[in-house]
Amino acid sequence: MADHSTPSQSVAEFDAEQPHDLWRTLRGTCPVSRVSDGGAMVRPTYIVSTWAGAKQVLLDPETFSSSINAEGTARFMGPVLLGMDGERHRSRRQLISHAFRASQLARWEETLIRPIITALCDSIAHRGSAELMEELISRFPVQVICGMCAIPSQDSPRFLQWAKDIHRGMRDEGMGRAAAEAMRIYLEPLVEARRRERGDDLISDIVHAEVDGERLDDEEVFGFLRLLLPAGSESTYRAIGSALLAILSTPGLYARVMQDRSILPSIVEETLRWDVSNSMVSRVVTRDTLIEGCPVPAGAGLRVVTNSANRDEKRFAQSDTFDLERPAKPHIGFGLGPHQCLGQPLARMEMRVGLDVMLARLNNLSLDPAHPSPVVAGASFRGPPKLHVLFEKA
Numbered sequence: 424m425a426d427h428s429t430p431s432q433s434v435a436e437f438d439a440e441q442p443h444d445l446w447r448t449l450r451g452t453c454p455v456s457r458v459s460d461g462g463a464m465v466r467p468t469y470i471v472s473t474w475a476g477a478k479q480v481l482l483d484p485e486t487f488s489s490s491i492n493a494e495g496t497a498r499f500m501g502p503v504l505l506g507m508d509g510e511r512h513r514s515r516r517q518l519i520s521h522a523f524r525a526s527q528l529a530r531w532e533e534t535l536i537r538p539i540i541t542a543l544c545d546s547i548a549h550r551g552s553a554e555l556m557e558e559l560i561s562r563f564p565v566q567v568i569c570g571m572c573a574i575p576s577q578d579s580p581r582f583l584q585w586a587k588d589i590h591r592g593m594r595d596e597g598m599g600r601a602a603a604e605a606m607r608i609y610l611e612p613l614v615e616a617r618r619r620e621r622g623d624d625l626i627s628d629i630v631h632a633e634v635d636g637e638r639l640d641d642e643e644v645f646g647f648l649r650l651l652l653p654a655g656s657e658s659t660y661r662a663i664g665s666a667l668l669a670i671l672s673t674p675g676l677y678a679r680v681m682q683d684r685s686i687l688p689s690i691v692e693e694t695l696r697w698d699v700s701n702s703m704v705s706r707v708v709t710r711d712t713l714i715e716g717c718p719v720p721a722g723a724g725l726r727v728v729t730n731s732a733n734r735d736e737k738r739f740a741q742s743d744t745f746d747l748e749r750p751a752k753p754h755i756g757f758g759l760g761p762h763q764c765l766g767q768p769l770a771r772m773e774m775r776v777g778l779d780v781m782l783a784r785l786n787n788l789s790l791d792p793a794h795p796s797p798v799v800a801g802a803s804f805r806g807p808p809k810l811h812v813l814f815e816k817a
């Protein structure tokens with residue numbers, strides 16, 4: 424099947440820090456476009472940019488396999504859900520999903536999530552100004568995951584570093600491997616202890632989870648815990664940054680949310696539609712096929728740009744605008760189909776509670792005019808790199 428029948432984009436264009444213009448052009452001209460890389464990529468790779476294309480791919484796991492997600496990282500991550508297909512994925516996901524149900528998570532809201540973000544706010548409240556991404560927001564979700572796993576809070580900086588190193592391990596295998604091994608050494612005695620005696624924490628939930636007499640083995644437990652950190656912290660903190668930037672830069676929105684906190688869930692959903700932090704997901708094509716009428720050959724890699732699908736003008740009018748009044752329609756910021764984000768109830772809770780507490784504890788919050796206006800940036804992962812703010816000293 425000819426793979427040159429679709430227009431192509433260079434890797435540099437595709438990896439640009441501000442890709443929305445490119446994605447808009449692709450949606451309007453060609454929903455499936457080849458990334459031209461001068462032969463550097465291990466396989467031909469295509470970008471899927473539209474709502475219809477993304478939906479088709481994510482809802483057909485037989486034609487579009489997730490095994491590509493295990494290729495680069497499997498050597499140091501161990502078995503991870505993201506890279507599994509079919510029955511193996513279904514049974515492993517079922518074992519873990521119990522621990523992530525909204526009803527299970529409710530217990531963490533007041534005992535863990537609110538106290539953690541409150542303490543982080545209080546640590547800067549006396550200063551009157553801060554760069555929130557580095558000093559506060561990036562520290563929040565990783566502390567929550569550590570707390571859920573009953574890991575002492577003083578060790579959370581190590582987990583933040585491991586999460587970053589595992590994330591970078593896609594490009595630097597040595598770094599990913601070292602972080603994965605260090606995590607295993609740290610976690611091994613904890614996992615053993617929770618096997619012996621069940622506690623009220625996530626590691627206990629995972630090691631004791633049982634469906635049809637089956638449990639996760641040690642390698643699977645470590646693989647899952649390694650995935651949890653980057654999956655749970657990197658995406659969530661960026662999403663909180665984008666939501667706060669939307670609040671502080673959309674005319675009238677800060678005043679409105681200070682009057683009426685019940686709009687926070689809508690702010691969270693519109694952020695996840697407007698500029699979701701996890702921009703794209705990957706698949707590999709298992710048989711020659713058509714996506715929205717465009718041919719893609721077996722063996723090709725796909726980058727399904729969920730962030731672009733969420734701005735598809737055919738589904739969301741005025742899609743570039745952050746608009747709380749738009750008719751409520753589901754977005755695919757958390758993906759779709761069998762791999763749809765397992766942590767979405769937790770991510771939503773952290774975003775809502777995190778914003779609520781920051782707005783309450785940092786009085787008269789505004790963007791600091793002494794710094795360039797912040798913007799959401801990034802290709803695969805998006806969020807404001809910096810968020811310099813002013814507030815009243817406590």
Ligand code: HEM
Binds near residue numbers: 506662765766767
């Ligand atoms: C705003 C924050 C988040 C975003 C935008 C996000 C996005 C996504 C997306 C798009 C997928 C699907 C990947 C695919 O189809 O290949 C996914 C999967 C996953 N996410 Fe999230 N995620 C977020 C937060 C979290 C959190 C807080 C956790 C857990 C602590 C988490 C755990 C997972 C796991 C375990 C999977 C794999 C599910 C599977 O393969 O069956 N995520 N996420």
